[in-house]
Amino acid sequence: MSLDKNGIAQRIAQELRDGWYVNLGIGIPTLVANYIPQGIEVEFQSENGILGMGPFPFEGEEDADLINAGKQTITAMPGAVYFDSATSFAMIRGQHVQLTVLGAMEVADNGDIANWKIPGSMVKGMGGAMDLVASADNIIVAMMHTNKKGESKLLKNCTLPLTGVGCVKKVVTNLAVLDITPEGFKLIERAPGISVEEIKNATEGRLVIEGEIPEMKLN
Amino acid sequence: MNKVVSNVEEALQGVESGMTLMLGGFGLCGIPENSIAQLVKMGVKDLTCISNNAGVDDFGLGLLLQGRQIKKMISSYVGENDEFERQMLSGELEVDLIPQGSLAERCRAGGAGIPAFFTPAGYGTEVAEGKEVREYNGKPHILESALTADFAIVKAWKGDTEGNLVYKATARNFNPMMAMAGKITIAEVEELVPAGELDPNFIHTPGIFVQRIFKGEKFEKRIEQRTVRPKN
Numbered sequence: 172m173s174l175d176k177n178g179i180a181q182r183i184a185q186e187l188r189d190g191w192y193v194n195l196g197i198g199i200p201t202l203v204a205n206y207i208p209q210g211i212e213v214e215f216q217s218e219n220g221i222l223g224m225g226p227f228p229f230e231g232e233e234d235a236d237l238i239n240a241g242k243q244t245i246t247a248m249p250g251a252v253y254f255d256s257a258t259s260f261a262m263i264r265g266q267h268v269q270l271t272v273l274g275a276m277e278v279a280d281n282g283d284i285a286n287w288k289i290p291g292s293m294v295k296g297m298g299g300a301m302d303l304v305a306s307a308d309n310i311i312v313a314m315m316h317t318n319k320k321g322e323s324k325l326l327k328n329c330t331l332p333l334t335g336v337g338c339v340k341k342v343v344t345n346l347a348v349l350d351i352t353p354e355g356f357k358l359i360e361r362a363p364g365i366s367v368e369e370i371k372n373a374t375e376g377r378l379v380i381e382g383e384i385p386e387m388k389l390n
Numbered sequence: 391m392n393k394v395v396s397n398v399e400e401a402l403q404g405v406e407s408g409m410t411l412m413l414g415g416f417g418l419c420g421i422p423e424n425s426i427a428q429l430v431k432m433g434v435k436d437l438t439c440i441s442n443n444a445g446v447d448d449f450g451l452g453l454l455l456q457g458r459q460i461k462k463m464i465s466s467y468v469g470e471n472d473e474f475e476r477q478m479l480s481g482e483l484e485v486d487l488i489p490q491g492s493l494a495e496r497c498r499a500g501g502a503g504i505p506a507f508f509t510p511a512g513y514g515t516e517v518a519e520g521k522e523v524r525e526y527n528g529k530p531h532i533l534e535s536a537l538t539a540d541f542a543i544v545k546a547w548k549g550d551t552e553g554n555l556v557y558k559a560t561a562r563n564f565n566p567m568m569a570m571a572g573k574i575t576i577a578e579v580e581e582l583v584p585a586g587e588l589d590p591n592f593i594h595t596p597g598i599f600v601q602r603i604f605k606g607e608k609f610e611k612r613i614e615q616r617t618v619r620p621k622n
Contacts, residue, residue: 218490219416220560230618235419235611236547236561242417242470242614253559255566255594256416256442257498260491264509283514294478294487295469301517302491305510336514 173345181206196273197241199313218299223251264306271307277329280355280376282339285331304335316344323375360387393553398428412539412568413441420561422545424606436461444474466490499536501570506535542572549579553600554593569599578606
């Protein structure tokens, strides 16, 4: 069975390491915060100006002055810090943030990503995505393997305007975990019950399959 | 030096049609809402507005868009405003979309006397079109220029009569850089205190960057996405 959004977030959370500062994008990436593995400590950065972001506030305790980059009301953990937008992107561009997780409309097998614009119909802007993907060492994309029409989102070349070139390191979808390698998407794990054949059929870009591909282990 | 003006009318004196304005805030968080209301009242038109977002349809900069007061927006993300999207797709509104970090740094550079800088953000995308590319440490970067404005309008939590400012939580966002980059910077604050009351160790924007300061009459502080968890 393919994963739902929470399953994707749960699998990505297994990539977190103790002591990391992590930036989570809007959508599925935000859910990663719900699955931090036991025994490790990570701090979440939100590019609008907080390090040490906590969970949503209790009802009635919302503060209009305390939001995340998705404009959602949040709380601050003990030890949190607020800063301005230039300092925030100094953390990002300066590679002080160890992991960025973000969504995408398309990813190419060379690590190109498109996630900010559909010419003629959707132009919301790139927000902080271009700064994040241009600088982060470790970028994981969280997305569905195919779009609503059933077409692959893992492509030879992106068709939409790019957000960044050759930057994505790993893609976690409802069907699979794939690393970006010079040879293309390398299949690392399958979602529970999903066959290699199904992943092949849903992947338009170059796909590298070596040996037995294990199933993801989710709790 | 006393920077205090008595009200929003006095604070915005000199703002005219055709000018370039910077407005602080991220989403609706930390926006100078009293000044925006006054800009609507003044009816100034053909404005170029530099602001990370464009408000929502009926609040923030959305109010200026409704009255067709904005000619050009320079922003990073405009997703929450249908009227904005309509005016942009129909070509009524000129829009320059800029990566958020580049927008922040361009404002900072404008205030800091740095005319341009190289950044990796946007390389290989349409943002890089027409911009000089240079390689540093084996990685391509694009040249981005500084931004300044005729007026920068910021919102702070506390300010003193000298124009020193303290922001609250994530309402800080773009306000400090924009305060630096205005030829004239106007600060609207929730609390205005005498000089000496703010601890000089904990001031975010030094008063040298601020020319006019006033206490906002009321702050609605609208929440864009109210997200909560149940109490139990």
